[in-house]
Every structure is written in C-alpha cells, then in structure tokens.
Amino acid sequence: MQAPATIALSWSQAPGGDACIDRPALLHRLEATVGRGRVLSDAQADTAIHGTVGPSPDGGGWLAVIEARHGDGTVFQRRLSVDGHDCRELDEAIVLVVALMMDSAESQAAPLRVPSRPQASSISVGADAAFAVGMLPNASAGFGVTSDVRFPPFWPVGLWTDVWPTVSTVRAGTGARFGAWTAGMGLCPLAIERPGWALYGCGGATGGEILSTGVGLDVTLSHTRAYVQAELRAGARLRLFGPLFAAVDFGAAVPFARDNYTYTQVGGAVDEVFHTAAVIPLGHVAVEVRGP
Numbered sequence: 001m002q003a004p005a006t007i008a009l010s011w012s013q014a015p016g017g018d019a020c021i022d023r024p025a026l027l028h029r030l031e032a033t034v035g036r037g038r039v040l041s042d043a044q045a046d047t048a049i050h051g052t053v054g055p056s057p058d059g060g061g062w063l064a065v066i067e068a069r070h071g072d073g074t075v076f077q078r079r080l081s082v083d084g085h086d087c088r089e090l091d092e093a094i095v096l097v098v099a100l101m102m103d104s105a106e107s108q109a110a111p112l113r114v115p116s117r118p119q120a121s122s123i124s125v126g127a128d129a130a131f132a133v134g135m136l137p138n139a140s141a142g143f144g145v146t147s148d149v150r151f152p153p154f155w156p157v158g159l160w161t162d163v164w165p166t167v168s169t170v171r172a173g174t175g176a177r178f179g180a181w182t183a184g185m186g187l188c189p190l191a192i193e194r195p196g197w198a199l200y201g202c203g204g205a206t207g208g209e210i211l212s213t214g215v216g217l218d219v220t221l222s223h224t225r226a227y228v229q230a231e232l233r234a235g236a237r238l239r240l241f242g243p244l245f246a247a248v249d250f251g252a253a254v255p256f257a258r259d260n261y262t263y264t265q266v267g268g269a270v271d272e273v274f275h276t277a278a279v280i281p282l283g284h285v286a287v288e289v290r291g292p
Contacts, residue, residue, distance in 0.1 A: 005102045006038050007068075008045035014054025016196055018241060020062065020087040021053065021094060029095045034102065046071050049101055053090065055195045062087045062195060064094050068101040076101075085193055124148040126245075126288020130162045132253070134277025135229070136178045136210070137169040146247075146286045148188075156188045158202050160284070169274055174216040176261060176273045180227065182208035196239040203232050206253065212261055212273075229253040231282065243289050253280040 009030075011023040021029075027039060042048060051066040061083040069075050078097045082089045128146035133139045142162035149157045161183040168177045186204020207228040214220040235249020258276040 005047060006040045006045045007047045007049050007098075007102050008042040009039050009098070010048070010050045012052045014052050017052075017054030017062070017087060019239075019243075020064075021091050025091075026094065026098070029091065030098055033095055034099050038102065047102060049098060051094070051098070053087065053094070056081060059194055062090055064090050066094070066097055066101065085195065087195065120291075121151045122148075122291030123150075124245075124288050124290040126247070126286045128160055128162060128284055128286045130160075130282065130284050132280050132282040134280040135227070135253075135255070135282075136164060136167050136180060137274045138167065140164055140167050142180075142182070146284065146288065148288070148290070150291075156191070156200075158184075158186045158188055158204065160184050160206075168215060170215055174214075174263065174271075176215055176263070177213045178210060178261075178274065180208055180210045182206050182227070184231070186231070186233070190234075198237040199235075200237065200249075201232070201234040202249075203230075205230050210259070214263060217263055225259055227259075228256045229280065230256070233282070233284070235284070240287075243291070245288050245290050247286045247288060248284070250281075250283045253282055254278070255280065 009023065009027065011026055013020050013022060030039065039045075048069045049066065050069075051064060053062065053064040055061075056063040061081060064080040065077065066080070067075065067077045078101075080090055080093050080097065125145065125147050128144050130142040130144070131139060132142075142164040144160065144162035147159040149159065162181070164180040164182070166177050166179040169175045184204055184206030186202040188200050188202040190199075190201030192199040205228065207226070209224050210227050211222065211224050213222040231251055231253035233249045233251030235247060237245050237247040239245050255276050255278075258278060260275045261273045262270050263273060
C-alpha cells in the first residue's frame with residue numbers, strides 16, 4: 001500500500017493579518033483532519049506548501065494564497081477570499097485546501113470563494129474619555145466606560161456613562177461649582193467596516209444629573225437638576241492589536257432644557273452664574289476590547 005503523501009508547510013500572516021490563523025493553529029487543525037506525522041521538513045516531504053493570509057489588497061475583506069510544489073515539478077495555487085469582518089472565517093477553507101493539496105497533482109484551478117457567514121452577536125467594552133463645551137461652564141471633561149452591543153440583523157447599540165469632575169466659575173469672589181454624571185444610549189445605523197478600521201455614525205440621547213454649589217455667598221446652597229440632551233456623533237475606530245481598538249468621535253448635542261443658574265445679591269439683584277448652551281459640541285476618545 002502506498003504511503004500517505006507528506007508536506008513541508010510554510011505559513012505566514014501578511015501585514016495586518018495578526019488576527020488570522022497562524023502556523024501552529026493551522027498545523028493543529030490540519031493534523032486533526034489528515035492525521036499526525038504528515039508534516040515534515042523540506043528535505044523529507046513529497047510536497048512543499050507555501051501560504052500567506054491577510055487583508056485583501058483592495059481593502060475589502062481577507063485573502064489567503066496557497067501554493068503547492070509537488071515532487072514531480074507540478075505547481076498550482078489556490079486563492080481564497082471572504083468579504084466578512086472576521087479573518088477566521090477562512091480557517092475551515094484553508095485547512096481543506098491544504099489537505100487536498102497533499103495528494104492533488106491537478107493543474108492550476110479556478111479561485112475558490114468562501115461565502116461570508118452572518119455576523120455573530122457581540123458585546124464590546126472600553127474606557128471612555130468625553131469632553132463637552134456648554135453642558136457645564138467652559139469646556140469640561142468626563143471619564144467613564146463605553147460599550148457596543150450587536151444583535152444582527154438589528155443596528156448596533158452604543159452605550160456610555162461618564163462622571164464629570166467639578167469645575168468652577170467665579171467672578172469677584174462669588175460664583176458656583178458644578179459637577180455631573182451622565183449615561184447615554186444610541187443607535188448606530190451608519191457604518192463602513194474594513195479589517196482593522198471602521199467609520200460609524202450614531203444618534204441617541206444622554207441623561208443624568210448636574211450638581212451645583214454656591215461659592216463665596218452669604219448663604220451657600222446646593223442643587224441637583226436632571227439633565228437630558230439629544231445628540232449626533234460620527235467617528236472612526238482603528239485596531240491597535242488583536243481585539244484592542246482605539247476610537248474617536250465628534251458630534252453635537254441639543255439639551256431638552258437650557259437651565260439658568262443664578263444667585264441673588266443682598267440688595268435683590270440677580271446675577272447669572274451659568275446658562276446651558278443651546279448647542280453643545282462634544283466628543284469621545286475610547287480604548288476598547290471588541291468581540292468578533
């Protein structure tokens with residue numbers, strides 16, 4: 001009985017393909033398919049197989065190129081591509097093609113296209129830094145967490161919550177301190193996603209509470225007021241490495257109510273400390289761990 005064919009396997013990830021299957025993972029799955037002991041050194045193997053996997057040159061999906069050189073001089077190549085967002089969608093096809101190349105001596109074959117599987121549900125979480133101009137006096141910054149929830153075929157849902165450290169506005173020794181906490185939710189129907197990066201647009205609302213405390217007044221009072229705003233945001237997301245991404249977005253918000261913060265002087269005159277802006281420029285910077 002003829003001995004099973006053997007191969008020497010050379011495999012690499014192209015630039016940007018760090019999330020794709022690597023050689024140890026491919027070897028493990030290949031041996032589970034065809035049996036152990038069939039991947040040898042170059043000098044001992046019947047067939048030399050060279051392959052690489054990474055982003056498609058046109059920026060739309062992923063591409064694996066696999067070439068087999070048999071001992072009789074026959075050379076042929078397979079190109080596998082997928083349009084999905086996950087490079088690992090190619091894994092099963094890569095294992096199958098390499099296994100077939102062990103024994104095949106056919107000539108150049110037509111490219112094999114792998115259908116993209118539906119995107120799976122996922123939840124992503126990250127640290128968030130926010131800024132706004134006009135929600136509190138002057139420009140203010142908040143810190144919190146952000147999340148992205150996906151249940152295809154529905155639009156992605158963005159979630160965020162932030163705590164806004166105290167800022168002060170004082171004139172002639174009198175004024176007030178302001179702090180806040182907010183939480184929001186939005187739908188993100190606009191998205192252009194490619195391996196390693198994405199552009200997105202979201203619309204939603206943010207609500208919370210604003211705490212104000214008088215400064216330098218004869219009678220110091222504190223007030224807590226509810227706060228709600230509608231907002232639109234657009235941004236970009238870039239893969240740093242593995243599942244870790246950096247995201248930045250900018251937008252604008254319109255508060256449902258423009259609160260006016262004042263104090264009354266001893267003589268009865270009313271001075272304005274702060275008036276919520278009619279339109280509030282805002283933005284977020286986040287580092288997040290994203291699911292598949």
